[in-house]
Amino acid sequence: MATKLPLTDAVVVGLGWAGAIIANELVDAGLKVVGIERGPWRDTAKDFNIASVTDELRYAQRQELMLRTAQNTITMRNTPSQTALPMRKWGSFHPGNGTGGAGNHWAGITFRFQPEEFRLRSHLEERYGADAIPDELSLQDWGTDWDEMEPFYDAFEKVAGTSGRAGQLKSGQQPGGNPFEGARSSDYPTPPLKQPYSPTLFADTAREMGYSPFPVPSSLVSEAYTNPLGVTMGPCTFCGFCTNYGCANYSKASAITTVLPALIRKENFEARTHCEVLEVTTDSDGRRATGIIYVDSAGRRWEQPAEIVVVAAFTFENVRLMLTSNIGQAYDPATRQGTTGRNYAYQTANNVQLFFDDKNFNPFIGAGAVGMGIDDFNNDNFDHAGLGFFGGGSTRVTPIGAAPINARPTPPGTPRWGSNWKRATVDNYKSTMSIGCEASNYSSPNNYLSLDPTYRDRLGRPLLRITFDFTQNDLRMAQYVTDKTAEIARRMNPRQIVANPRTGPWDGRPYQSSHVVGGFVMGADPSNSSVNKHLQVWGVPNLFVVGASAFPQNPGYNPTGTVGALAFKAAYGIVNRYLRNPGEMMS
Amino acid sequence: MKKRDEPAASGGLTRRELLGSSAALLVGAAAPGAAQALTFQGTPEWKPLANVAVEPVDESAGWQFFTEEEAATVEAIVERLIPADDLSISGKEAGCAIFIDRQLAGAYGGFERLYMHGPFQDGTPEQGDQSPLTPGQRYRIGLAALDDHCRREHDARFAELEADRRDQILSQLEQEQIQLDDIDSQLFFELVLTNTMEGFFADPLYGGNRDMVSWKMLGFPGARYDYRDYIERHNEDLEFTPVSIGGRSDWQAQG
Known part of the structure; x- marks a missing residue:
């Protein structure tokens, strides 16, 4: 069985954004910390060399940086009555692996959630009436608020060097930024990126129509930047090999470019890679985490005892680990009892394509987070009275590059091969652009995570099972925001517009977004949440579970800024409250 | 310690x-x-x-996965999926068959990175590919079944048929109007189409896209890494000469 190792102060599971940030804060507080990572140690110079990262086959098609499904995958179904089957190749989302995690191949878009989001149920009931939220939605408050979250967003942006233009500072509204954002204690650490043609055209048109375009906040830095940990990043060069790729320029913020280079040099930290955690162990009455069991790449099992256990893997593995470790009660959609696996949510991705005859967008110039956006149709920034849905989306043009195995837009009805296919491919390659609308996804009682009864991973453990479909609320919202986006597109006067609102059922095959959230959510009430506002597990006070798994529902924004902020928030709670008085921080 | x-x-x-x-x-x-x-x-x-x-594909090394007969069939397919015309040479001439051969001979051919544990069962379309067959098996079975079909219906192997006839058969496969023996015809066709396009548009390192032919055709500059001086030159033809991970042929020229 497992060989027992010496006790450590804290063990951190997962060395992506959340795990690296927390480990660094705990080490700085004087704790001895062991980080456990199931994938390899990744390093920019070694893994993302400038001479070889521009390889679409390797990184986008063969998914080099992503978790290999042979190691671990999920099973999926749309409804509780179906039999879930394994996702054998990643499609809808792209979980990462190795130090840096999915933060190596992310796009870099770094929004803060708006103040209303942290008390969404209360906010909607106040604005639209106590009975306004339909039964199909299990929306809830986060148990925290903007004033508590803001300093941690600020801390994350300063570590990541996030570029952008403030729209709301505590001192007042700023021109050219996002007027809908919560008041900020400071401006972005680096100025906005330069903009290519398609976002510029979109922003000009949106402005003419009375909307408020702003540079998309981006953790691809716009100039050389040294963060508070003393780590230096270089400016983004818009190479167009960004989302799905690692960055060779030290421009894209990730744990490996902003935190781990400093953390690994600190005496009280060590990282164990190629080690997969099997279980969080607890004492006999389940009131205290005693450590973790992990297996190394030789198949040897180790027990790492720890005074504090922090689980900070990707959403899926956070929840699976809690289910396999019997932490909390597993959620049952029939009774709606239990919290582990509850309120799994996703993102509702929509887009509108614009085919022009007379424009050259040079689409190969791009980056995951360069672009212009508007939030006029996002979240509750517009009046939902009488619309029949809640929520909305972040509408924006972010040209990510145009490597041609994947980026070959042609109008519907074009043949997929032969000379006519080739002609249409050439004609549209440089003259097509797209407006995306990354929209909210609101949790629902039948959307949840559980252990699969049939399919197991290579170590014999049950795969995580996703039961998910888009709600009527979200499908109506998708149609509405896509119609609004198409109005802007029409005004831009292309030859042809193709609107693609998200429709059901949820399809595991085409990539939509890696923004999988919930399943171990935060809140003020142990009956409908798993962790309190300090990310501390209810009833197991020395166990912290951190990541997008804590989101009770997903607004129309990318999650990483909030994941980073929650990591700082959890670390702050541990260092400033828990260590002084170990025990439940909320009663 | x-x-x-x-x-x-x-x-x-x-x-x-x-x-x-x-x-x-x-x-x-x-x-x-x-x-x-x-x-x-x-x-x-x-x-x-x-x-x-990544080791560049050695085009002179002979077929690594396909038999001669299979290779002839694949070449006869890829030169119709991507025909020679005024825009480019054909998929065959660009090396798409060599690309597929080398991919199948490597980790991809056996789906070594993918979850391939059973039970295998058909699900909804949204649940995606649930076939127990690896890409290598799909080609091996599919190519043989395609030739069987052509011998039955046209008294010849696929590679021996005229271009128009091959186009017709490929369309029928695409639209599921032909059922192949032992393999779902659409599963087979979609894999071949995907791999052909991968080969044609991937870096030439992998054996297809000879001399960056597809990149020149599109105006894709390839493995460049710095557009800071160009990003604000809007709606302008920048006229980049493509470059691949391995450089480009005129870099090798003796001065």
Whole structure:
């Protein structure tokens, strides 16, 4: 069985954004910390060399940086009555692996959630009436608020060097930024990126129509930047090999470019890679985490005892680990009892394509987070009275590059091969652009995570099972925001517009977004949440579970800024409250 | 704690990786034995290019996966999916069959990175590919079944048919108007189409896209890494000459 190792102060599971940030804060507080990572140690110079990262086959098609499904995958179904089957190749989302995690191949878009989001149920009931939220939605408050979250967003942006233009500072509204954002204690650490043609055209048109375009906040830095940990990043060069790729320029913020280079040099930290955690162990009455069991790449099992256990893997593995470790009660959609696996949510991705005859967008110039956006149709920034849905989306043009195995837009009805296919491919390659609308996804009682009864991973453990479909609320919202986006597109006067609102059922095959959230959510009430506002597990006070798994529902924004902020928030709670008085921080 | 035993180089960890991190403490999870997991403490060392090298395909090496007969069929397919015309040479001439051959001979051919545990059962379309067949098996079975079909219906192997007839058969496969023996015809067709396009548009390193033919056709500049001076030159033809990971042919010219 497992060989027992010496006790450590804290063990951190997962060395992506959340795990690296927390480990660094705990080490700085004087704790001895062991980080456990199931994938390899990744390093920019070694893994993302400038001479070889521009390889679409390797990184986008063969998914080099992503978790290999042979190691671990999920099973999926749309409804509780179906039999879930394994996702054998990643499609809808792209979980990462190795130090840096999915933060190596992310796009870099770094929004803060708006103040209303942290008390969404209360906010909607106040604005639209106590009975306004339909039964199909299990929306809830986060148990925290903007004033508590803001300093941690600020801390994350300063570590990541996030570029952008403030729209709301505590001192007042700023021109050219996002007027809908919560008041900020400071401006972005680096100025906005330069903009290519398609976002510029979109922003000009949106402005003419009375909307408020702003540079998309981006953790691809716009100039050389040294963060508070003393780590230096270089400016983004818009190479167009960004989302799905690692960055060779030290421009894209990730744990490996902003935190781990400093953390690994600190005496009280060590990282164990190629080690997969099997279980969080607890004492006999389940009131205290005693450590973790992990297996190394030789198949040897180790027990790492720890005074504090922090689980900070990707959403899926956070929840699976809690289910396999019997932490909390597993959620049952029939009774709606239990919290582990509850309120799994996703993102509702929509887009509108614009085919022009007379424009050259040079689409190969791009980056995951360069672009212009508007939030006029996002979240509750517009009046939902009488619309029949809640929520909305972040509408924006972010040209990510145009490597041609994947980026070959042609109008519907074009043949997929032969000379006519080739002609249409050439004609549209440089003259097509797209407006995306990354929209909210609101949790629902039948959307949840559980252990699969049939399919197991290579170590014999049950795969995580996703039961998910888009709600009527979200499908109506998708149609509405896509119609609004198409109005802007029409005004831009292309030859042809193709609107693609998200429709059901949820399809595991085409990539939509890696923004999988919930399943171990935060809140003020142990009956409908798993962790309190300090990310501390209810009833197991020395166990912290951190990541997008804590989101009770997903607004129309990318999650990483909030994941980073929650990591700082959890670390702050541990260092400033828990260590002084170990025990439940909320009663 | 210092490493006590030399870790074995396997389990997804190459010997080179181990050597590359020699300054880290290799503690084998702090215990004796042949554990390969690595413990890092202090400044990790690295060797340039240790993790990044992809061996360029050697086009002269002969078929690595296909038989001669299979290769002829694949070439006869890819030159119709991507025909020669005023825009480019054909998929065959660009090396798409060589690309597919080398992919099938490698990790991709056996789906080595993918979850291939059963039970295998058909699901909803949204649940995606649930076939137990690897790409290598799909080609092996599908190519034989295609030739069987052509012998039955047209008294010849696929590769022996006229271009128009091959186009007609490929359309019928695409639209599921032909049922092949032992393999779902759409599963087979979609894989061949996907791999052909991968080969045509991927870096020439992998054996297709000879001399960056598809990139020149589209105006895709390839493996460039800095557009800071160009990003604000809107709606302008920048006229880049493409470059691949391996450079480009005129770089090799003797001056």
